[in-house]
Amino acid sequence: MEIERKYAIKEIPENLEQYNKKRIEQGYLCYNPILRIRKSNDDYILTYKSKEGIPKQKVGGAIVLKETELALTEEAFLTLKEKTEGNMIYKTRYLIPLEDGLVAELDVFAGALAGLVFVEVEFPNEEAADAFAAPNWFGTDLSFDKRFSNYYLSQITSYEELGL
Numbered sequence: 001m002e003i004e005r006k007y008a009i010k011e012i013p014e015n016l017e018q019y020n021k022k023r024i025e026q027g028y029l030c031y032n033p034i035l036r037i038r039k040s041n042d043d044y045i046l047t048y049k050s051k052e053g054i055p056k057q058k059v060g061g062a063i064v065l066k067e068t069e070l071a072l073t074e075e076a077f078l079t080l081k082e083k084t085e086g087n088m089i090y091k092t093r094y095l096i097p098l099e100d101g102l103v104a105e106l107d108v109f110a111g112a113l114a115g116l117v118f119v120e121v122e123f124p125n126e127e128a129a130d131a132f133a134a135p136n137w138f139g140t141d142l143s144f145d146k147r148f149s150n151y152y153l154s155q156i157t158s159y160e161e162l163g164l
Helices: 074-081 126-131 150-155
Strands: 002-009 020-030 034-040 043-050 063-071 085-097 103-109 117-122 138-141
Touching: 002 126, 020 074, 020 150, 034 074, 034 150, 043 074, 085 150
Parallel strands: none
Antiparallel strands: 002 063, 002 117, 002 138, 020 034, 020 085, 034 043, 043 063, 085 103, 103 117
């Protein structure tokens, strides 16, 4: 189960290079259900995400999806990459520790989406997501703004198309 919230940011934390990071390249094979491939540093992953069996989400809550991940080989990733819909997404994800063992995943996009930056936090349960007090450097909650879903981002050709 994936339970997350997404936020704009007011300011990028200083000294990002002190944090662990992942270089991510990802693309989508389909949307409903979500079937995604991802290269994260030297790992290759196939992810299946679905809302099936998940109760309707409340306004202002977290994004809740069933999620299954499977390891891929580099060769399988490259084969599936040729079959993706839309554009590949390129980003660096900085893993910034927060209180209560949570981690802010700050995504700094590259390529066609250069200039886009937002942060995601994954939670162990919906109660923790509802109780979350965002740090001062977080901005507006973007969890239900479809423009910030990675699938949507894979369907546009430039940062400017977001109309920010």
